[in-house]
Amino acid sequence: MKDENPVCDTCSNENCFIKRHLHLPKMQQYILRKQTFICKKSNSFIKEGALIKGLYFICSGKVKTIKTGINGREQIVRLTKNGDTIGFRGFGTGKKYLIGASALEDTVLCNFSNETMLEILQNIPEFTYALMLFYADELNKSENNIRKIAHMNVRERVVDLLLYIHRKFGQIDGLIDIELSRKEIADFAGTTEEQAIRVISNLKKDMLIKTVGKKIGILAVPELRSEIMEHKYFK
DNA sequence: TCATTAACTGTCG
DNA sequence: CGACAGTTAATGA
Numbered sequence: 001m002k003d004e005n006p007v008c009d010t011c012s013n014e015n016c017f018i019k020r021h022l023h024l025p026k027m028q029q030y031i032l033r034k035q036t037f038i039c040k041k042s043n044s045f046i047k048e049g050a051l052i053k054g055l056y057f058i059c060s061g062k063v064k065t066i067k068t069g070i071n072g073r074e075q076i077v078r079l080t081k082n083g084d085t086i087g088f089r090g091f092g093t094g095k096k097y098l099i100g101a102s103a104l105e106d107t108v109l110c111n112f113s114n115e116t117m118l119e120i121l122q123n124i125p126e127f128t129y130a131l132m133l134f135y136a137d138e139l140n141k142s143e144n145n146i147r148k149i150a151h152m153n154v155r156e157r158v159v160d161l162l163l164y165i166h167r168k169f170g171q172i173d174g175l176i177d178i179e180l181s182r183k184e185i186a187d188f189a190g191t192t193e194e195q196a197i198r199v200i201s202n203l204k205k206d207m208l209i210k211t212v213g214k215k216i217g218i219l220a221v222p223e224l225r226s227e228i229m230e231h232k233y234f235k
Numbered sequence: 236t237c238a239t240t241a242a243c244t245g246t247c248g
Numbered sequence: 249c250g251a252c253a254g255t256t257a258a259t260g261a
Contacts, residue, residue, distance in 0.1 A: 154249070182242065192250060197243055213258090214241085 007031070015083035016057055017134070018110070021127045030120050035111040039063075044102035045109065046087060052097055054113040056086040061107025062169075062178055065099045066187070076188040079104075079178070081169060088135070091117065104179065148231060149190050156228050157189040158199040162209065163225060166218050174210070175217040182214075 008031045013019050018034075021027050036059065039045045045056070048068055058080055065078040065086060077099055080086060090097050091114075112120070121128045148160060162176075169178040180188075186196035200216070203209045208224055210217045218224065 193241095194243085194251080195249065201243075211242095 008034075011059060013059060013083040016059075017085055017127070017130065018057055018112075019083075020130070021124065024124060024126060026124050027120075027127070030112070030116055033113070033116045035113075037109055037111070039103040039107045039109055041103055041105050041107075044100055046097050046099065046101035048097060048100040050097050051095060052087070052090050052114065054111055054117055055088055055091055056101070057110045057112070058082045058084050058086065059108040059110055061109075062104040063101055063107055063109075064104055064184065065101045067099055074187045075190060076184060079165065079168065079188070085134070088131075088138075104184075152228065152231055154189065154191045154195050155199050155202070156231065157191065158185065158196055159203070159224050160228050160231075161185060161188050162203075162216065162218060163221070163228070166221065171217060174219075175212060175215040179214050 008016075008018055008022055011019055018027070018031060022031070037045075039061075046065075048066075060082045062082075063080045063084075063086060064076050065080065066074045066076050068074055086101050086109075087097065087099075089099065121131070148157065152160065165178055165180070166176050169176055171177065182197050182200070183193045185200070186193045189196060200209070200211065203224075204211060208218070208220045210219055
């Protein structure tokens, strides 16, 4: 990891929290204090149990956030891309991160310290309000995930994940634009690598998806969606 | 070329 | 559905 400090004004992440509030005059002083660094693929930059060090914003790249279970198995909690925020769960409350985060590809991150974040939140109501809406939305997603893990079987959870990354990261040349190992797919779907591989092979046989190396392409979104339809809505 | 890693398959409890 | 063993294919030192 090395230090640089690109300026937010030239950043192309229009959906970044910082970028979206850059038009506010008060914001200008704070962006000068951020620390930008590069995290190489498969390296982690937040360790579970480490002291909280402010908030991270992804400038470019992709990141997974994980929680380690009792048996040493990893549960992927969230997949994030450029413009997303990481570390917000423990921010302001505890002293330690309850999650770990590592790069899925070479990633550029911007870090704002606890002190800087505190000042921003106290001085810029527009920012604070937007962050609150973001928290509410994240909580909602998280509750939905609990329901999914409880009620869906392995095949449905893998299908759900595939549709999710298809929507979030998009497809290029018919392949989803993210590289997840089969183990990582399993960690997200809450199952083992072998089970995830089986589901993927079966979906391939059914001509619903295709694979090229690690990458996966979705061939039939509506069909896959109908498989998990009953879980998507409340009755 | 050999060694390591990841994807995949079969089978058992 | 998870765990273990074993095969195959790709990668890279």
